[in-house]
Amino acid sequence: MKLLRPIFLAVVLFGAGTLVFSSLPLHYQNAIRDWYARLGTPTYAESPDHFSARDxxxxxxxxxxxxxxxxxxxxxxxxxxxxxxxxxxxxxxxxxxxxxxxxxxxxxxxxxxxxxxxxxxxxxxxxxxxxxxxxxxxxxxxxxxxxxxxxxxxxxxxxxxxxxxxxxxxxxxxxxxxxxxxxxxxxxxxx
Structure with missing residues (x-):
């Protein structure tokens, strides 16, 4: 019984979050998706003056x-x-x-x-x-x-x-x- 409460709470919160997210204007939804996609990505480090026509x-x-x-x-x-x-x-x-x-x-x-x-x-x-x-x-x-x-x-x-x-x-x-x-x-x- 104690295990079901946190699972139920998680399902309710996920459902509420999905409902709120889908009601946001599209540009806010895209901004949130973009932010999430960038989480944990590595720093881009190739110097802008060293680009060349590589394969x-x-x-x-x-x-x-x-x-x-x-x-x-x-x-x-x-x-x-x-x-x-x-x-x-x-x-x-x-x-x-x-x-x-x-x-x-x-x-x-x-x-x-x-x-x-x-x-x-x-x-x-x-x-x-x-x-x-x-x-x-x-x-x-x-x-x-x-x-x-x-x-x-x-x-x-x-x-x-x-x-x-x-x-x-x-x-x-x-x-x-x-x-x-x-x-x-x-x-x-x-x-």
């Missing part, structure tokens, strides 16, 4: 060996690509990146079995930490957006972009924070 199988294997649970697929739709040439992607939830900066997701884009783009999405409110890290980490690389006549446009929210030429491509980030939006960095390999 797809090697990138997948290296990240799985680091403990990242990758979700990979091809047959990409237009909204799932960085460039029209991307034909495969792998993504993994992450909780932190680099200097313990709160992060959400890393996505690797491939073109003809070679890494062509890497997109890292950080958590809302981590813009200042990310900018501090990028400023220190990339201080020896040229800032292309500061070159005379340079025009790299803006992000989807009208904020200017910061662009560095790194060893094997370009690294792009927002120049200023957009309240309520997650900061993103994008590495694009040379074509």
């Amino acid at each position: 797809q199988a090697a990138v997948i294997s290296e990240n799985q060996a680091r403990g990242h649970k990758l979700k990979c697929y091809g047959n990409l739709g237009p909204a799932e690509r960085v460039t029209a040439q991307n034909d495969y992607l792998c993504s993994a939830h992450i909780s932190k990146a680099y200097d313990n900066i709160p992060a959400r997701l890393v996505t690797f884009f491939f073109t003809k079995n070679k890494l062509s783009n890497v997109r890292i999405e950080f958590a809302d409110g981590s813009f200042d930490q990310l900018q501090d890290y990028l400023t220190r980490k990339l201080e020896n690389y040229p800032r292309l957006d500061q070159m005379p006549g340079a025009r790299f446009g803006t992000d989807a929210f009208g904020k200017k972009l910061v662009v560095w030429r790194v060893q094997n491509g370009l690294l792009t980030a927002q120049a200023e924070a957009t309240p309520g939006q997650n900061p993103i960095i994008l590495w694009s390999g040379y074509q």
Whole structure:
């Protein structure tokens, strides 16, 4: 009898939680699922200035060996690509990146079995930490957006972009924070 009480209580609480969760607006449900998926994930540590056009199988294997649970697929739709040439992607939830900066997701884009783009999405409110890290980490690389006549446009929210030429491509980030939006960095390999 004593054993049945905790089991009954657990079932009631689980049922109530499920009922409350399913009545939440969809964006809150997605935020909760996203938070749960990031629990216990390893910190993403590959330096943004060391990305290169490595073989797809090697990138997948290296990240799985680091403990990242990758979700990979091809047959990409237009909204799932960085460039029209991307034909495969792998993504993994992450909780932190680099200097313990709160992060959400890393996505690797491939073109003809070679890494062509890497997109890292950080958590809302981590813009200042990310900018501090990028400023220190990339201080020896040229800032292309500061070159005379340079025009790299803006992000989807009208904020200017910061662009560095790194060893094997370009690294792009927002120049200023957009309240309520997650900061993103994008590495694009040379074509």
